[in-house]
Amino acid sequence: MNELLLCESLLINIIQSLIGVFLSIALIQSSIDKLIDRKGNLEWLSDHFSNTMLNNFVPLALLIVTISELLSGLLLFLGAFINIIFSNIDLLVIGFCISAINFIFLFFGQRIAKDYAGAAVIVNYFILNILGLISILFPFFN
Numbered sequence: 001m002n003e004l005l006l007c008e009s010l011l012i013n014i015i016q017s018l019i020g021v022f023l024s025i026a027l028i029q030s031s032i033d034k035l036i037d038r039k040g041n042l043e044w045l046s047d048h049f050s051n052t053m054l055n056n057f058v059p060l061a062l063l064i065v066t067i068s069e070l071l072s073g074l075l076l077f078l079g080a081f082i083n084i085i086f087s088n089i090d091l092l093v094i095g096f097c098i099s100a101i102n103f104i105f106l107f108f109g110q111r112i113a114k115d116y117a118g119a120a121v122i123v124n125y126f127i128l129n130i131l132g133l134i135s136i137l138f139p140f141f142n
Helices: 002-036 038-048 055-086 090-112 116-141
Strands: none
Touching (some): 002 038, 002 090, 038 055, 055 090, 090 116
16 A cells, blocks of 8 residues: 555656646746847837837836746756655745746736737646646645
8 A cells, every 4th residue: 555655656746747847848948048039039029019008018027027937947847856856846836836927927918919829828838837736736635
């Protein structure tokens, strides 16, 4: 019986970590792109939000999203490995929470810009993010 619980616990840790690594790849790549091509991103976003109430906040929003993507991506990546090695979920939880807030910001911006296709894509990341958080609660349902 203990072996079964150990295997189940390890499997849950692996699932949590896979979700964390998957999201970290998207978040870190996106933040690096924003850092490397800040000017191009700022121009594109300024045009994207030119006819919205967010027009004057694009530089600040880009900075906030870049920082939150990089921070949550790094926390998820490191947290995934710490979870596998030490069964410690602290960094994963923080990473999932920051990235969930980031995805809500991105979803809000896309909806305000009336980019419904772009908003729909973000929903997929948000759902996966929430599944990651739910998987952390799994041991409490047993």
